[in-house]
Amino acid sequence: MSAQHVLDDLLDRTVVLGYGRLGHRLRRGSWPSIPTDALRGRTALVTGANSGIGKAIATGLAEVGAAVTLVVRDRERGVAAAAEITAAVPGAAVGVTCCDVSDLAAVRDVAADLARQVDRVDVLVHNAGVLPPRRTENPQGHELCLATHVLGPLLMTEALAPLLTRSAAARVILVSSGGMYTQALHPGDIEYRATPYRGATAYARSKRIQVALTPILADRYAPQGISVHCMHPGWVDTPGISAALPRFRRLAGRLLRTPEQGADTAVWLAATDVPSGRFWHDRRARPEHYRAGTRTSAADRERVWQYCAAAAGLPAR
Numbered sequence: 001m002s003a004q005h006v007l008d009d010l011l012d013r014t015v016v017l018g019y020g021r022l023g024h025r026l027r028r029g030s031w032p033s034i035p036t037d038a039l040r041g042r043t044a045l046v047t048g049a050n051s052g053i054g055k056a057i058a059t060g061l062a063e064v065g066a067a068v069t070l071v072v073r074d075r076e077r078g079v080a081a082a083a084e085i086t087a088a089v090p091g092a093a094v095g096v097t098c099c100d101v102s103d104l105a106a107v108r109d110v111a112a113d114l115a116r117q118v119d120r121v122d123v124l125v126h127n128a129g130v131l132p133p134r135r136t137e138n139p140q141g142h143e144l145c146l147a148t149h150v151l152g153p154l155l156m157t158e159a160l161a162p163l164l165t166r167s168a169a170a171r172v173i174l175v176s177s178g179g180m181y182t183q184a185l186h187p188g189d190i191e192y193r194a195t196p197y198r199g200a201t202a203y204a205r206s207k208r209i210q211v212a213l214t215p216i217l218a219d220r221y222a223p224q225g226i227s228v229h230c231m232h233p234g235w236v237d238t239p240g241i242s243a244a245l246p247r248f249r250r251l252a253g254r255l256l257r258t259p260e261q262g263a264d265t266a267v268w269l270a271a272t273d274v275p276s277g278r279f280w281h282d283r284r285a286r287p288e289h290y291r292a293g294t295r296t297s298a299a300d301r302e303r304v305w306q307y308c309a310a311a312a313g314l315p316a317r
């Protein structure tokens with residue numbers, strides 16, 4: 001491993017240095033710019049794109065030529081974000097589609113609508129995220145972080161696979177979080193019923209599941225030419241952070257990244273040919289674990305996959 005990579009890893013282990021604005025500043029010097037026509041003629045969907053990192057990802061994709069559909073749960077907020085993006089990127093093609101991605105019925109409906117409207121999807125970014133203050137469930141009875149970050153994205157990817165397959169380079173990107181480093185898989189309590197609920201823990205557990213399932217999804221969709229990536233945006237100053245973690249935001253303050261800085265790796269993954277099934281941060285594949293206590297067996301990973309695939313209604317293959 002080169003000295004540059006050792007320094008890079010150390011930055012992440014300090015968390016604040018690697019995941020904050022400084023990490024981005026120190027690393028970006030070595031990054032080539034993404035060609036402005038990298039995604040010309042391609043179509044992209046971004047969930048939770050009316051705000052924060054999702055809006056910045058959608059803007060970044062439009063800047064490199066993609067026609068982008070913002071998948072949002074509130075049409076008015078989506079239309080306002082689309083107007084902002086077209087003002088920032090003149091000539092950009094930006095559409096808005098409504099879907100609560102935690103509701104599996106709504107995900108099925110939106111995938112069916114999209115299949116009638118477009119003949120191909122090249123990039124699908126699962127960005128929508130929540131950190132609920134108390135345990136809540138989606139309409140199908142699944143814990144909300146699990147439903148929003150795992151089950152909805154699993155179902156949407158499966159339902160859109162026929163459209164993704166028509167792309168020459170289909171890429172699915174899950175926006176996870178470095179917070180997942182604090183949590184192991186809990187194959188015996190995936191719905192978080194057995195112990196007192198903490199929103200931040202539920203959030204990190206579901207983000208851990210995203211990372212754990214990424215290699216399984218990469219294998220599942222490889223025969224259809226669809227690559228699957230997971231990424232951590234860094235700690236980013238967004239409306240979501242202000243609302244869910246106000247104390248963290250106050251303490252981290254100016255150390256936090258801008259949404260554009262947080263969006264960079266997702267946009268880069270959408271535009272770049274890299275190996276499928278990995279976890280990325282700042283344009284580099286990163287370890288799945290830093291702490292021994294979060295390591296789990298292949299059997300536990302498989303148990304979590306079996307549960308989530310069944311809960312999302314995925315057909316066995």
Ligand SMILES: NC(=O)c1ccc[n+]([C@@H]2O[C@H](COP(=O)([O-])OP(=O)(O)OC[C@H]3O[C@@H](n4cnc5c(N)ncnc54)[C@H](OP(=O)(O)O)[C@@H]3O)[C@@H](O)[C@H]2O)c1
Nearest residue numbers: 048051052053100101102127128129177235236238239240
């Ligand atoms: N900010 C950070 O430091 C950080 C760090 C690591 C990972 N992340 C991840 O980055 C992603 C974006 O977060 P953010 O910080 O940009 O937060 P944000 O500003 O709150 O944005 C979250 C977006 O997700 C949407 N959303 C939430 N639940 C949804 C649902 N059920 N269906 C459709 N859309 C839904 C929200 O829509 P509404 O406007 O309707 O609520 C909003 O547009 C999340 O996955 C988050 O976990 C963020």
